[in-house]
Amino acid sequence: MTTTETPDILRRILDYSARADPYPLYAELRETPVALQEDGSYVISAYRELTGILHDPHLSSDVRHLSRPMAAAEARTTPSFINLDPPEHDRLRRLAMRHFGPPHTPGLVTGMEPDLTATVSGLIDDFAGKQQIDIVDDFAYPFPVTVICHLLGVPREDEPQFHVWVNAIIDSLDYDPRTDPKEKLDNGVQATTDLREYLGGLLEQRHGRPGDDLLTRLANDDGPDGRMTDDEIVSTANLLLIAGHETTVNLIANGMLTLLRHPRVLQRLRDEPDLIVPLVEELLRYEPPVHIIPWRAAYSDITVADTVIPKGSQIMLMLASGSRDPDRFHDPDRFDPDRQDNQHLGFGSGIHLCFGGPLARLETQIALTELVRRLDRPRLVADPPPYRPSPILRGPIHLHIEQSQ
Amino acid sequence: MTSADTLKGFKRDGRVVIVGASLAGLRAAEALRDEGFTGSLTMIGDELGEPYDRPPLSKQVLTGWVPAGGTTLPRRRDINAEWLLGVPADGLDLATNHVHLADGREVPFDRVLISTGVRARPWFVETEAALDGVFVVRTREHADGLQRALASGPSRVLVIGAGFTGSEIASICRERDIPVTVAELAPAPLVGALGAVIGDVAADMQRAHGVDLRCGVKVTQLEGDAQGRFHRAHFDDGSTIDADVAVVALGGIRNTEWLRDSGLAAGPWGIACDTGCRALDLNGLITDDIFVAGDVARCPNPIYEYRLISLEHWVNAVEQAQVAAHNMVSAQADRWPHLSIPTFWSIQFGVNIKSVGVPTFADEVVVTQGSVPDRRFVAAYGYQGRVTAAVSFNNAKWLDHYRQLIETAAPFPPPCPTPDEPVDAKPVPVDFPGPRLLAQGATVVVTGHDPGERRVTAAWQHR
Numbered sequence A: 001m002t003t004t005e006t007p008d009i010l011r012r013i014l015d016y017s018a019r020a021d022p023y024p025l026y027a028e029l030r031e032t033p034v035a036l037q038e039d040g041s042y043v044i045s046a047y048r049e050l051t052g053i054l055h056d057p058h059l060s061s062d063v064r065h066l067s068r069p070m071a072a073a074e075a076r077t078t079p080s081f082i083n084l085d086p087p088e089h090d091r092l093r094r095l096a097m098r099h100f101g102p103p104h105t106p107g108l109v110t111g112m113e114p115d116l117t118a119t120v121s122g123l124i125d126d127f128a129g130k131q132q133i134d135i136v137d138d139f140a141y142p143f144p145v146t147v148i149c150h151l152l153g154v155p156r157e158d159e160p161q162f163h164v165w166v167n168a169i170i171d172s173l174d175y176d177p178r179t180d181p182k183e184k185l186d187n188g189v190q191a192t193t194d195l196r197e198y199l200g201g202l203l204e205q206r207h208g209r210p211g212d213d214l215l216t217r218l219a220n221d222d223g224p225d226g227r228m229t230d231d232e233i234v235s236t237a238n239l240l241l242i243a244g245h246e247t248t249v250n251l252i253a254n255g256m257l258t259l260l261r262h263p264r265v266l267q268r269l270r271d272e273p274d275l276i277v278p279l280v281e282e283l284l285r286y287e288p289p290v291h292i293i294p295w296r297a298a299y300s301d302i303t304v305a306d307t308v309i310p311k312g313s314q315i316m317l318m319l320a321s322g323s324r325d326p327d328r329f330h331d332p333d334r335f336d337p338d339r340q341d342n343q344h345l346g347f348g349s350g351i352h353l354c355f356g357g358p359l360a361r362l363e364t365q366i367a368l369t370e371l372v373r374r375l376d377r378p379r380l381v382a383d384p385p386p387y388r389p390s391p392i393l394r395g396p397i398h399l400h401i402e403q404s405q
Numbered sequence B: 001m002t003s004a005d006t007l008k009g010f011k012r013d014g015r016v017v018i019v020g021a022s023l024a025g026l027r028a029a030e031a032l033r034d035e036g037f038t039g040s041l042t043m044i045g046d047e048l049g050e051p052y053d054r055p056p057l058s059k060q061v062l063t064g065w066v067p068a069g070g071t072t073l074p075r076r077r078d079i080n081a082e083w084l085l086g087v088p089a090d091g092l093d094l095a096t097n098h099v100h101l102a103d104g105r106e107v108p109f110d111r112v113l114i115s116t117g118v119r120a121r122p123w124f125v126e127t128e129a130a131l132d133g134v135f136v137v138r139t140r141e142h143a144d145g146l147q148r149a150l151a152s153g154p155s156r157v158l159v160i161g162a163g164f165t166g167s168e169i170a171s172i173c174r175e176r177d178i179p180v181t182v183a184e185l186a187p188a189p190l191v192g193a194l195g196a197v198i199g200d201v202a203a204d205m206q207r208a209h210g211v212d213l214r215c216g217v218k219v220t221q222l223e224g225d226a227q228g229r230f231h232r233a234h235f236d237d238g239s240t241i242d243a244d245v246a247v248v249a250l251g252g253i254r255n256t257e258w259l260r261d262s263g264l265a266a267g268p269w270g271i272a273c274d275t276g277c278r279a280l281d282l283n284g285l286i287t288d289d290i291f292v293a294g295d296v297a298r299c300p301n302p303i304y305e306y307r308l309i310s311l312e313h314w315v316n317a318v319e320q321a322q323v324a325a326h327n328m329v330s331a332q333a334d335r336w337p338h339l340s341i342p343t344f345w346s347i348q349f350g351v352n353i354k355s356v357g358v359p360t361f362a363d364e365v366v367v368t369q370g371s372v373p374d375r376r377f378v379a380a381y382g383y384q385g386r387v388t389a390a391v392s393f394n395n396a397k398w399l400d401h402y403r404q405l406i407e408t409a410a411p412f413p414p415p416c417p418t419p420d421e422p423v424d425a426k427p428v429p430v431d432f433p434g435p436r437l438l439a440q441g442a443t444v445v446v447t448g449h450d451p452g453e454r455r456v457t458a459a460w461q462h463r
Helices: A007-014 A023-030 A047-054 A088-097 A113-125 A136-140 A142-152 A156-173 A182-204 A214-220 A230-261 A263-271 A273-286 A357-374 B003-013 B023-034 B140-151 B164-175 B191-208 B314-328 B396-407
Strands: A034-036 A042-044 A132-134 A293-298 A302-304 A307-309 A314-317 A400-402 B015-019 B040-045 B082-085 B089-093 B098-101 B106-108 B111-114 B118-120 B157-160 B180-184 B212-215 B219-224 B230-235 B240-242 B245-248 B252-254 B270-272 B278-280 B286-292 B297-301 B307-309 B343-348 B351-357 B364-371 B376-383 B386-393 B443-447 B455-459
Touching (some): A007 A023, A047 B396, A088 A214, A113 A136, A113 A357, A132 A136, A136 A357, A142 A156, A142 A214, A142 A230, A156 A230, A182 A214, A214 A230, A230 A263, A230 A273, A263 A357, A273 A357, B023 B314, B111 B314, B140 B164, B140 B245, B164 B180, B164 B191, B164 B343, B191 B212, B191 B351, B191 B376, B270 B278, B286 B297, B314 B343, B343 B396, B351 B396, B386 B396
Parallel strands (some): A042 A314, B015 B040, B015 B111, B040 B082, B157 B180, B270 B297
Antiparallel strands (some): A034 A042, A132 A400, A302 A307, B089 B098, B118 B252, B219 B230, B230 B240, B278 B286, B297 B307, B343 B351, B351 B386, B364 B376, B376 B386, B443 B455
16 A cells, blocks of 8 residues: 555645755655545655656646645746646746757757866855855855856846845745744745746847847747747746746755765765765755655646546656665665766656756856866855745855855 | 575576677666676677667757767766677577677676667669668668768758658758658548647648648658769659658567567567566567666557557657666565656747657547647647546646656546647647558467467568
C-alpha cells in the first residue's frame, strides 16, 4: 500500500526547525512515496514517482484546476507560463525562448560568460581587506540580480525597491492559512500588484524602440506565433525576474557551504577547475535551491504507484527528496562530484524544466570557481548557518565566512 | 577451476574482439573497460578513421553547419585497444574462435562482439548507381560528397524513398532553397514506420515546404548524359524528371554476409540473439561467447510478444552495447536483459519527430494531445486495447509518460483527458501498407530425424 496519512512528517518538514537539515525527514517521507494528507492533498517524494508524474500530461500546473481554491498570491494574477498548461504554456514559453536560447538565439548564455566573470571578479575585489564576508549579502545575492537586471532590461538601481516586493511574494508562497497571519498573504498580493505595475511601466517605454534587452525584444519582436500581449510580457518578466535570482542565490550559497563542509573537494576544485561542471550538477542533486513544487493539480484522475489521485486534488512534489532517493542514486547522502548518470531533479523535469537552467549553471560554475580560486583558506563562521524561512526555496539567509589576511 | 575463477581469469587477461567499430562497438569497448575488463581488446572496422556519429550526417552535415569530419564520437574513457581499421572481417570460425579478415589475417578471441551494422542499400542498377550525382547517405564520405553537391547549387534534387533519411534530406534541400522531388512507392512519407495517419501529416508538411512529393510511384531508371553525369529519372507512370542530384534513400542492408558459413542465425534480417545479446546459432541455440549489438542485432522483445526486432536506432545501439558488454564479463546469474522500449528521433521541416515503442506493432492510433494542423501533437498507438507506441511532433517531453504506458500495458485509448486533448480524439485504424514479403535471402532446411542429429542448415539461394 502506498497511501497512508502521514501529516506529521510533512508538518515537521515545513517547520522552520527542520530547515538546516530536512533530509532525514525526506527519507521518512519516502517510505510512503505517495502520501495522502489530512486536507486531501498528495505529497510525492520518491524519484520514480516524481519523474513519472512530471511527465504525466494529466498533471496540471494551472491552479484553477484545483477543486479547492489556493490562497497564495500567485493564484490571483495573470498566470505566467510556469503556472499554465499546454497549449498556452507551450506558446508563451516558446515566445520567451525565442529571445533567450536556441534555436533562434543560440549562444546567448555562453556569450554572457565574460560579463559574468567580470561581475564576479568585481564583487570579489570588494572583499579586499574584509576579514569576515557574508557570501549571501556580499556575493550570492548581488551577482544574479545584476545579471537578470541586465538581461531583462530592469534598472539595477531599482533593486532596493523590487527586493521588498520579491521578498513579500516569496514569503506568501509558503502561506499556510492554519498557522500564518493573513497579513502575510495580503502583503504578497499587494507586492505582486506593485511589481507588475512597475514592470508594466518599464514595458510601456519599450514599445517601438529597438534594443537588446529581453523586455524590449518581447515588446517588439514578431515571430511565427505572433507577439505576447503586454499582460503576458509582464507575467513573463515577473517570472524571469523572480526566478532568475531567487533560486541562483541559494544555489551559490548552498554550493559554497557544501564546499566548505567538504574541504577535500574544495581543494580539488582549486587544482582542477574543470571539476566545476559535474560538481554543480551534483550540487543541484545534493543541495538544490528548489526543494518543493508546492501546488500542482490533478487535471483528471492520475494513477501513481497504484494510487489513484482524484481529479482536482492538490499535489506537492518533493523534488529535493527525489534527488536523494537511494533507489535511484547510490549512496545519495554523499556529496560526490564524480557521480555518474546524475539525472537529478534540481531543475525539475518535463515541459516545465527550468527555463533559466543553462544560465543558472553558468552563473554558479563561474561564481564557485572564482570564490574558491581567490578566497584564502576560507572558514565557516557558523555551521549550520541561519536559514531563510522558506522550505520551498531553501538556502542560508547569511553565510558568514572568514578568510586569512 | 570453478566458473567464477574462469570468469575472473577472463576479465583479467581474456581476449575480446569487437567486429564493427562504430557507435555500438565503441560504446561496448568503453563499457567493457568500465566493468573492469583488463584483457586484450581488438577493434575491427572496415572504415578507416575513428568511430563517428551518423545521425548528423543526414542533418547538420548536409546543411553545411558541421563538416563531415566533425562528427567523431566522443571517447568517454581510454579503451586501450588494438585497432584494425580499413579492413573488413570476412569470416567467423566458432570451432577455433577466430575472426578472419579480408586481408588474410586471423584474430583469435575468447569472446567476440559483432556490431557490423548496416550499409546503405544501393541503387539496383550498378551502372546507374555509378553515375556522377547519384548518392546514398550512410558514411562520412557519402555525406561529404552530397554536401558538396548541394553546395554547388543543383537545379533540382531527386530523393528516392521518403523514409526518415529521405525526408530529412528533402527538408535540408528546402532549407537550402534547392528544388526537390521526392519519389515514394508507398502512399505517403514515413508510412512504413509510422502508418497512414502520421504519413498524411508528413506529406502535408513536405508539400507545405515546397517539396514536389510524388507518392505511389517507382523510379525505374536513372539516366546519365554523355559525360556520365546523372540528369534525368524515369518513373513507372511514364513520366520523367530532370535533376542534377539523385539521393537513393531506400534503407539499409545488414552486414551479415561475412557470417554466411559461421553457423550463426544470421541473414538479411540480422543476427538473432537473446535479450542478453548472446547470438543464436542456426538451430536457435544460444552461443556463450558470441554477442551482438546495434543495427545488425535482432533481439526478442517480451513487450512485443517476444518478436525478434532489429532496430537501426542510435539509442538501441548504445543500450545493446551496454548490455552486451556487461554480459560478456558477468556470470550467468548477474546477466542483464536488454528490455528497453525503442526510441527514435528525426528532425525535418523544422519539426522534431520522436517516437517511443514500436509503432508498427499496432492496430489503432489516436491523437491524444495537441493539434495536428499546428504540427504539435502526440499520437498514441494501440494493439488490441493496450498502448504499444507513441509518436510526437514538437512535443517530445511527454514521451516518458507514454513509455510508462507501454511498459505497464496501459489500456488503449488512454482514458483520461489532458488539458491539451484534441476535441475529436478518436482512435482510427493504423493502416500500414501490406506486409512486405521477406521470401528473398536466406532460409533454413531441417535435417535429420533423431533429436541428436536433428539440425538446420542454411539455404542461402532460395530463388
